[in-house]
Amino acid sequence: MEISRTFPVNELFFSFQGEGCHMGKSAFFVRTNGCPVGCLWCDSAQTWHRDYKTRGRHLSAVQILHEVGDASPEFLVMTGGEPALHDWSTFNQTIYPLHIETCGAFEIKGSFSWVTVSPKTEKPPTIENIKRADEIKIVVENESSILRWENLIQEHNPQVPVWLTPEWGCRNDPDTLGVIVDFVKNAFALNYRAGFQLHKLYKVDAYDDRTVPPVPLGGNPLRGASI
Numbered sequence: 001m002e003i004s005r006t007f008p009v010n011e012l013f014f015s016f017q018g019e020g021c022h023m024g025k026s027a028f029f030v031r032t033n034g035c036p037v038g039c040l041w042c043d044s045a046q047t048w049h050r051d052y053k054t055r056g057r058h059l060s061a062v063q064i065l066h067e068v069g070d071a072s073p074e075f076l077v078m079t080g081g082e083p084a085l086h087d088w089s090t091f092n093q094t095i096y097p098l099h100i101e102t103c104g105a106f107e108i109k110g111s112f113s114w115v116t117v118s119p120k121t122e123k124p125p126t127i128e129n130i131k132r133a134d135e136i137k138i139v140v141e142n143e144s145s146i147l148r149w150e151n152l153i154q155e156h157n158p159q160v161p162v163w164l165t166p167e168w169g170c171r172n173d174p175d176t177l178g179v180i181v182d183f184v185k186n187a188f189a190l191n192y193r194a195g196f197q198l199h200k201l202y203k204v205d206a207y208d209d210r211t212v213p214p215v216p217l218g219g220n221p222l223r224g225a226s227i
């Protein structure tokens with residue numbers, strides 16, 4: 001395994017996958033620093049916001065796997081920030097299945113057994129990444145959050161599960177939740193699924209001391225990373 005390449009790691013922690021098709025399964029998360037997209041409601045702004053971007057350390061694949069230790073997760077999740085800014089091919093020989101969670105706007109480098117694409121209007125996903133996605137996760141504020149991606153997904157990956165997750169600041173908004181229910185009940189166009197960020201309900205990240213607290217964005221404590 002190549003050891004010279006390093007990754008800008010914001011945090012490593014053992015937890016469970018809180019969203020999508022693998023919800024509830026144990027997972028070891030590798031969260032990288034850096035993302036050029038800048039979503040207003042980003043829940044990991046500590047990876048790119050100017051006041052926090054110096055957090056973290058550079059680690060090689062060997063060093064990261066050493067931190068996994070005897071945790072025995074079902075899989076590793078490369079997340080961010082934007083993990084597709086990095087070439088993960090040095091992890092190809094690991095015994096763990098590798099998952100990646102990306103906005104899909106950048107070429108995915110490395111061998112992944114599961115690809116989650118969460119499209120963002122600020123920097124839309126490539127057609128290649130839509131085709132490669134094993135699941136799509138749309139963060140929902142209103143109906144247009146869903147409709148803006150429908151044609152793209154229908155054209156390039158019509159069978160993929162499409163998870164509709166309320167933006168955390170809208171998690172109790174009956175209008176947002178009602179939109180999701182409507183799309184799931186009338187899922188003629190795509191395989192829509194009702195999603196939620198289960199890990200935030202559990203506050204599960206707090207069960208590993210290595211996690212880095214998220215930072216609030218935009219001055220609105222009801223939005224973004226404030227949980």
Ligand code: SF4
Pocket residue numbers: 035036037038039041042043044045080081082103120
């Ligand atoms: Fe980047 Fe994802 Fe945060 Fe958007 S939500 S700024 S794509 S890390």
